[in-house]
Amino acid sequence: MSAASKEYIGVASIRGPLLVVEGTTDIGYDEMVEIIGPDGGRRIGRVLSVSRKAATVEVFEGTSGLTIRSTGVRFFGRPLTVPVSLEMLGRVFDGLGRPIDGGPEPLARERRDINGSPINPTARAYPSEFIQTGISAIDGMNTLVRGQKLPIFSGSGLPHNVLAAQIASQAKIARREEFCIVFAAMGIVRDVATYFQLRFEESGALENSVLFLNLAEDPSTERIATPRMALTVAEYLAFEAGKHVLVIMTDMTNYCEALREVSSAREEVPARRGFPGYMYSDLASIYERCGRIRGMKGSITQMPILTMPNDDITHPVPDLTGYITEGQIVLSRELHLKNIYPPIDVLPSLSRLMKDGIGEGRTRADHPDIASQLYASFARVREVRSLASVIGEEELSAVDKSYLRFGEEFETGFVAQEAVEDRNIDTTLDIGWNVASILPKTELFRVTEQEIRQHYRVPERGV
Amino acid sequence: MSSRAGSIEAVDGPVVTVADAQGISIAELVLVGDDHLLGEVIRLEGNTATVQVYENTGGLEPGEPVYGTGGPLSVELGPGIIGNIFDGLQRPLEVIETRTGAFVHRGVSIPPLDRQRQWLFHPSVRPGEEIHRGSVLGSVFESDLIEHRLLVPVRLHMGGVSRTMLAERVAAVTPGEHTVGDYVASVDVDHRETRLQMMQRWPVRHARPYRQRLLPDVPLITGQRVIDTFFPIAKGGTAAIPGGFGTGKTVTQHQLAKWSDADIVVYIGCGERGNEMTEVLIDFPMLVDPRSGKPLMQRTVLIANTSNMPVAAREASMYTGVTLAEYYRDMGYDVAVMADSTSRWAEALREIAGRLEELPAEEGFPAYLPSRLAEFYERAGRVVTLGGMNGSVTIVGAVSPPGGNFSEPVTQNTLRFVRCFWALDKSLAAARHFPAINWIESYSEYLDSVEGWWSKNVFNDWRGLRNRAMGVLQEENHLQQIVKLVGADALPDEQRLVLETARMLREGFLQQNAMDPIDTYTTPQKQVAMLRSMMRFYERGREIVARGAPVIRLRELSIVAHLIRMKNEVPNDRLTEIDDIGLALDRQLNELESEYL
Ligand SMILES: Nc1ncnc2c1ncn2[C@@H]1O[C@H](COP(=O)(O)OP(=O)(O)OP(=O)(O)O)[C@@H](O)[C@H]1O
C-alpha cells in the first residue's frame, strides 16, 4: 500500500452510500478515504472494491449533499484506524472515533487498523472463570464466564437496557482497578445512550469506560465502523494493558441493517430477507474478537444487545448471532407483560461456557444438576399449562398440579428480582432448590439421591 | 518454483482479477501481490484470470504482480500430521503462533510438516523386491498410537514428466533417522534410479484412488446410545447432523471425535468458533482413549479455519481435511472425519459465487452446490486400498440451517447424499434433553448392514430389542397427541404404561450427558444391558397391568429410579450391577404380580 495520500476531484457516480471514482491509480482495497463535500465538510469512507480504472468507496456518513463535479476524494494509503491508549478511558467518541465530549484528541502512541486480526486458536485460553452477575436466571441457569460472548436477544419495548446496565454494575468481572467497559452504540436514541452513561456513573464505572456513540440521528453506514473501533480499543485494553473489559454493543440489528443498505446499493445477490450472504462472516469478524489469551492478563467479555424484529428469533440477525456467540439470553414479552423483571425466558436461553465455570470449587457442587433439573421441570410446565388450558386445572393429576405451582414459583420467586437486587450464587441455588422442592422427589431425575438428601426441602404445603 | 504470471486488475474482497495471465492454468495455486498472498485460479477467460485469495486482501492494489506456482492446491503427506492443528491450507498454527504471536497475520509462509524433526524409519521392503503404487515401503512411529505407513506414491515425477507407478523394483532403502524431506528409498524406473522422499504431496480437490469399494457393514461404535442403538453409522458411512444454533451439533461431534472406535479422527472446524478448537486442544491431550489407554490427541488431527479467518480458506479446509483422512485410510486405518459446519463451507461457495456474479440458484447458493456436496461425501467409504489393506473414511457433517428450518438448500441437498440423518430438535434442546436427536425424525440406512455385527458380537436379538424399544417410543409419540387434549389420566393403564416406559427410555437411555464422567461413553454391552432391563420393565409390566394392577404401582417401584440412573451410576466395566438391578426389578415385579394373581 502506498503511504502518501492521493486526492481526486469529481466522482463518476453516486448511489446510496457509495461513490465511484474513476481514473484512480495506486489505490488499495479497504483503504481509508476522506470525502470533501462542496461545503468543505469532511466525511470518512473506505474502498469497497478497486480496479485499474476505478475505485468504489463506501461513505460512512452517507452521500447526501455530495455532487458529481465538486466532491473531493482523498485516499490515505492505509486502512481506517483508531488511536489506542489508556487516555481513552472516561472519554466519549462518535461512531467514527472522534471525541464528542469537548475534550481533545486522546494522546496515543499508536493507531490501529480497526479490522484487527484473528486470534490464533492455539493462543486462546479457554474461558472458565465464573462471573457472578447477581441475577438468578443468569447465574443459576445461564452462567456467564470471563471472556464469553453472550448476547441479549430482546424485542422493542423490553427492558434490555436496564438488564445490561444492571449486569454492568453488578458483575464481579474483576477488581475495580482492572475492570473497564467499552460501550458501542449503533443507531440507538440519545436517551438510551444517556441512560447508560448515568448508570455507569452511578456504579463508578464511567471513568473506566470508553464510549463510542452512533445515535439514531447519525449516519447509518457509520455504524459499520463503530463496533470495530470499540473492539480495537477493547483489544488494546485487554491484551496490552491487562484489563478485564466488558464490551456492550447495542443495537446489533441496526448494525446489520446498515450492512444490508450497503449491500443493496452494490446490487449484491441477497441471502435471506435482503441481508447479504456474507453477514455470518461479517458478524463473526466482530463477535470473535473476544475471549482470553494464554499468558495475557486481561480478557474481553462481550454482551451484544439486539432487538428481534417481530420478536422473531429465526430472523437473520438473531439467528446468525446465535450461531456465532456462546449462547444467548432471550427476553420474553409474555413475562414482561406479567410484570416479571428480568423477563428472561430460560428455555431458549443458553450459556455454552457454563459447564466449565460451575460446580465444585467454582460455584457449588450441586449447581450443574439442579440447573439441569430446573430446565427439565420447567420444560414440563409448558406442557402442563397447555393441557390445563384445555381440560381445566381441576382435572389435572396431583403431579401435574404440582408442576403448575412449581412453574408459578419458578417465574415469580426465582427468575423475578429487583433491578437493584444483587443475589449471590448460594442464594440463587438455594432458591432453586426451594422451588424444585415443590415437586415430589420422584419427579427429580437430574439430581442425585445424595443431592436430594442434602438440599431437598420437605414441602411446607403438602403435595 | 514461481514465475510472474500477470498483474492485478481489480480487487473485490477475496476475489482478485488478474490481467495478462498467460502462463497460469485453472486451479493453479498462485501468489498474489507483493506480500505473496496465497490464492487459487478459479476462472480463466482469455488473458484474464480470476483468483480466490485465501488471505485478507486489505491494501492489495491493482498493478501488483501475481506469480504462478505451477501446481494445484496440495497438502503435504507424511509423519507429523497427527496431533497437529492446521489452518484450512494446512499451515501449522502452533508454529505460526511462535512466529507472529497470538494473532494470525497474513503472508506467513511456513511448510506444513516440520522439516527438522527426525523420524526413525523401518523399511519393510528390500532391494530387488517388487512394489507398486500405494504399497507399503516401511513405517515410522508417528505417535504412541499410530504407526505411520509410508506408501509408494501413486504417481512418480521424474524430470518434469509424471507417470503412474505400476510394478517397479526397489533399488535401495535407507533405514534410520530421517526428516520428511529426506530420501528413504529409490526404485528402478525404466533403468533409471528414482528417489522417494519420506513425504509426498496430493492435490486436495482430487479423491485419492483405491482398489475396490467394500460394503460398510461394521458399525462405527460411538458410545452414544441414541446413535449406536437407534441410528447407527457404519465405518465408511456418511451422516448429517443438522440443527439450529445451540442444539448440540458441536458437542455431538466432539463426543464422536473422543469416543468413536476409529483409528484416526480428523476434526475440521470450518467457519466455527475459535474457542471450540481451543477446547479440543486442551481436552484431548488429557483424555484417554478407552481402547489404547493413550491420550486422544495422539490419534487426532485438527483443521481450524474459524469463522473470523478468511472465507476462501474456509472453502478449502474441507478438502484439506478429507485428503488427510484418505491418506491414513490408504495405510489401512479407519478414519472418521468431523466437519463442523458444512453450511459455512457452502456459504463460502456462495460468497465467492456472488462476487463472480454467477447466476444464483436457491437462496443465493450457486447451482453447483449439490454436485460439490456429492463429491465431498463420495470421498467417504470403506475400501480395499491400492496396497491391499482395508481402510475407511467415515464423514459426519454438521449442517446449520437458517432459522433451524430443514427445508433449506444445504440441508436438503445433503440429505440426498448421506445415509444417516440425526435431526436435532430445538424443543428437546430447550428442555436440556441432550443429545437432542429427535428419535421420530432421524433415520439410519445402515441398520440392516450393521445388524450382523451386533448380533454376532454383542447380543443375538439386537435388532429385535431395538425395534421393540423404538415401537414404544413411536407409540408414545402418537399417544402424546391425545394426552395434549385430555391429559394422561384419561388414558387406559395399558397406554399409560407406554408413557411411563417411554419416559424411562427418554430420561434413562436416549438422554446422555456429555459432561458426566460415566455417562459420556457407553459400551455396546452396557447399551444392550440397559435397554434389555428397561424393556423387561415394559414387557412384564404389561402382563401385570393386564391383571389389573394400576400403572401408578409400577411407577412407584423403588427400582425405577435405579433403572433411570444406571446410565451414570453403573460404570461400563461393572455390568454385573445391571444384572443386580435386573434381579431386583424381577423381585419387585413378582411381588406386585402376586397381589393380583
Ligand atoms: N450431549 C450433551 N450433553 C450435555 N450437554 C449438551 C450435549 N449436547 C449439547 N449440550 C449443550 O448444548 C449446548 C450447545 O451445544 P453445541 O455447542 O454443540 O450446539 P451447536 O448445535 O453446535 O450450535 P452452533 O450451531 O451455534 O454451533 C452446549 O454448550 C451444551 O451446554
Ligand SMILES: [Mg+2]
Ligand atoms: Mg456448533
